[in-house]
Each structure stands twice: as structure tokens, then as C-alpha cells.
Amino acid sequence: MSRNYPLRFDALEAKMLLAAHAAAAAPHVDARPMVLDGTLAVDNNAASVSESPDGGTTTSTPVAGRFGTLGELRGTWNETADANGDTEGFDTIRLHNAQGTLLVAFNNQDPGALQKSGKTHYYEDAQDLVNATGTYKGVSESGTIKLVTNSADTALDGLTLQSKTS
Numbered sequence: 001m002s003r004n005y006p007l008r009f010d011a012l013e014a015k016m017l018l019a020a021h022a023a024a025a026a027p028h029v030d031a032r033p034m035v036l037d038g039t040l041a042v043d044n045n046a047a048s049v050s051e052s053p054d055g056g057t058t059t060s061t062p063v064a065g066r067f068g069t070l071g072e073l074r075g076t077w078n079e080t081a082d083a084n085g086d087t088e089g090f091d092t093i094r095l096h097n098a099q100g101t102l103l104v105a106f107n108n109q110d111p112g113a114l115q116k117s118g119k120t121h122y123y124e125d126a127q128d129l130v131n132a133t134g135t136y137k138g139v140s141e142s143g144t145i146k147l148v149t150n151s152a153d154t155a156l157d158g159l160t161l162q163s164k165t166s
Contacts, residue, residue: 031138032139033139033140034129034132035141036067036070036102036129036143036161036162037067037161037162038066038067038068038070038073038160038161039065039148039159039160040063040064040065040073040075040093040095040158040159040160041063042062042063042157043061043062044155044156046062047059047061047062048060054082054083055082056080056083057080057081058078058081059079059080060076060077061076061078062074062075062076062077063075063076063077063095065158067161070097071097072097073096073102074095074096074097075093075094075095075096077092077093078091078092078093078094079091079108087109088109089107089109090105090107091105091108092104093106093159099134099135099136100132100133100134100136100137101131101134102129102136103132104127104128104141104161105127105128106145107125108123108147112124114153119151120148121148121149121150121151122147122148122160124147125147126142126145127143127145142164143161143162143163144162144164145159145160145161145162147159
């Protein structure tokens, strides 16, 4: 025997769930803009290379520099390459001081043509602040990064960051 049931609506359908209500009630906070203008010295002699099971490598190079009101920042630049030595994915620079940590990412897979300005040779890419902790939590930043090479273009001498807001 077959029964026909009338259409019914779930009793919760008209009610807002607590989780949805809490999310709706949370005010939207715009990220505070940050200026990252400065140059990081690259310590190529202290670089280390780790190899993954697929033959790819990650080169970790210590960096340090002064960034205006942020003061001295130290950290590590990580660049990943596949088994053929081709740059893979985003490069990252993790910087820190007593106030917190900043994680900057840039895509160095296709840096474009080498640019020359007097004795300065560099490749330029877009960069973004992708994460921050401590007092830097909630900040936003984007701009450019110049990978400055020696005059023979055989070694990286520095990384110069410049924010769009400056």
C-alpha cells in the first residue's frame, strides 16, 4: 500500500543557525596597509640545499636588511626547482623581528628580461605579503621585488622590495 505524504518544511529552515548568525554578526575588518620598502642582503655562502624524493631541490638562503619603521628584518629566501633545475612555483621570503613574522611570495618562474641600470643588473617581479603574525597580523602589502645580480650576472647580491603604496 502506498501513502502520499504532504509536502512539509523542516522546522529549522526558517531559523538562522547560531554559526551563521555569529559569522553574519562579525564586523568586516579591512587589512591595514603596510609598506615594505628596503633591500635584503643575500648571504649566498650560507645557502643550503635540500632534495625531495622526486629529485627537486629547495635552496634556502639567509637574508637580512633594514625596512624603514619596521627596522632590521632577518629571514630566509626559499626557491624550489624541479629535477631538471627549472624554477618551480612561488619563491618565498620569511622575514622576522621581535614584532612578528612576514611571509612574502613572488613568482620567479618567468622573470622576464634582465634589466640594467648603470652597474645594477636585476630581474623584476610582482610580490605579495601572504601571511603575517604578531603585531603584523592583519596587514596587507603588495608591490615589486628586484632580484639584483652582480655585474657579471652570475650571483644574486640582493632583493629589493618596494610596496605599491609608497
